[in-house]
Amino acid sequence: MSISEQSNKLLSEFSETRSRTLELVKTLEKDDFVVQTAPFMSPPKWHLGHVSWLFEMLLSKVVKNYELYSKEYLTYLNSYYNKFGEQHKKDKRGLVSRPTVDEVFQYYHTITKRVTDILQKQLDEDAKNLFTMGVHHECQHQELLVYDLLHLLADEYRPIKKNQISKPSQIEQNPVSIKGGIYTLGYSGTDWCYDIELPEHKVYLDDYKIDAFPVTNGQYLEFIEDGGYSDYQYWLSDGWDAVKKNVWQAPMYWIREKDQWLVHDFIGKRKLNANELVCHVSFYEADAYCKWVGKRLPTEAEWEKAALWNEQKQKKTLFPWGNESPTQRHANLLESYLWSCAEIGSYHQGKSHAGCYQMIGDVWEWTSSEYVGYPGFKSGFSEYNDKWFTNQKVLRG
Numbered sequence: 001m002s003i004s005e006q007s008n009k010l011l012s013e014f015s016e017t018r019s020r021t022l023e024l025v026k027t028l029e030k031d032d033f034v035v036q037t038a039p040f041m042s043p044p045k046w047h048l049g050h051v052s053w054l055f056e057m058l059l060s061k062v063v064k065n066y067e068l069y070s071k072e073y074l075t076y077l078n079s080y081y082n083k084f085g086e087q088h089k090k091d092k093r094g095l096v097s098r099p100t101v102d103e104v105f106q107y108y109h110t111i112t113k114r115v116t117d118i119l120q121k122q123l124d125e126d127a128k129n130l131f132t133m134g135v136h137h138e139c140q141h142q143e144l145l146v147y148d149l150l151h152l153l154a155d156e157y158r159p160i161k162k163n164q165i166s167k168p169s170q171i172e173q174n175p176v177s178i179k180g181g182i183y184t185l186g187y188s189g190t191d192w193c194y195d196i197e198l199p200e201h202k203v204y205l206d207d208y209k210i211d212a213f214p215v216t217n218g219q220y221l222e223f224i225e226d227g228g229y230s231d232y233q234y235w236l237s238d239g240w241d242a243v244k245k246n247v248w249q250a251p252m253y254w255i256r257e258k259d260q261w262l263v264h265d266f267i268g269k270r271k272l273n274a275n276e277l278v279c280h281v282s283f284y285e286a287d288a289y290c291k292w293v294g295k296r297l298p299t300e301a302e303w304e305k306a307a308l309w310n311e312q313k314q315k316k317t318l319f320p321w322g323n324e325s326p327t328q329r330h331a332n333l334l335e336s337y338l339w340s341c342a343e344i345g346s347y348h349q350g351k352s353h354a355g356c357y358q359m360i361g362d363v364w365e366w367t368s369s370e371y372v373g374y375p376g377f378k379s380g381f382s383e384y385n386d387k388w389f390t391n392q393k394v395l396r397g
């Protein structure tokens, strides 16, 4: 790809991402933008302001004598970056009425214009990397925004587009056997990636088996009905404490009504679909389920090898199905506009070489690996990823 093609790609990815964020909030009422319904979620207004704020921080690194849009926004819109000064408390983002929703939109459009102008100029590699990170950061916030809209509105949210979920086909449900040996873990492509995906490094794996599809609601329901949430022996100590403290009895958004389980999501309050992938389970719940069923979570390397390794060709691909970028044919993505997990067997074309399904899209999948830097890790942007290298587990998918 030539340098000008690279720049055009970045500019179009930036425009597309900014448009998609606006699309997500297009049908909201003004009142919806301000409300914070839980300490772990953020009001939509905050997300719009924060993603623009991050681009402004990048602009101030790249543009000489950059003049900030408003110094008054800095504390409220800073999420957790000590290098950019004070931060407003995360659980109190819904308690402020300034900047107003209109002011945040004004800010959003102005920053879009400023970044667009910069991306049309000649930029060095470092600057391009920073703005690419800004685009990915905004994509991460689109995902957070969707989680938060679920908590805020559930089926009262009106997406601008809703597609029909395709009919699932029959799939092989037996666990897949994977040969062990030396495996090279990490991002193998030549495009942009996060610093935590590098460097590729060798790990040793024993032979192992992995389920051909992620755990379904129906499978998880068996764990619940067998008393999974009331028997300490399936749980890690911290997990059992969390079960008791939070009175967990089922995944988030499951509701027990009379004798049946319902879920409340973007589709509505509806009967649990046993063939949909189970969603909204913590690491502790995932781990306890595995113990109950007599299995275990995969390590990150086991997960990745099952997803990306082509045994026949002895090489790794970027996605389970090959190197082609994900589309609606391969996986359930935000841009699939389904607004729900799909049933197992819905993505025949997303099958990995090893024979695993739905490893991209639908849900993030828990692994048993600690979230730490790979050997030889080099930080790409301070305070973005590496300051979180403690007490967290790796999710893939």
Ligand SMILES: [Fe+2]
Binding pocket: 050, 079, 137, 141
């Ligand atoms: Fe952020």
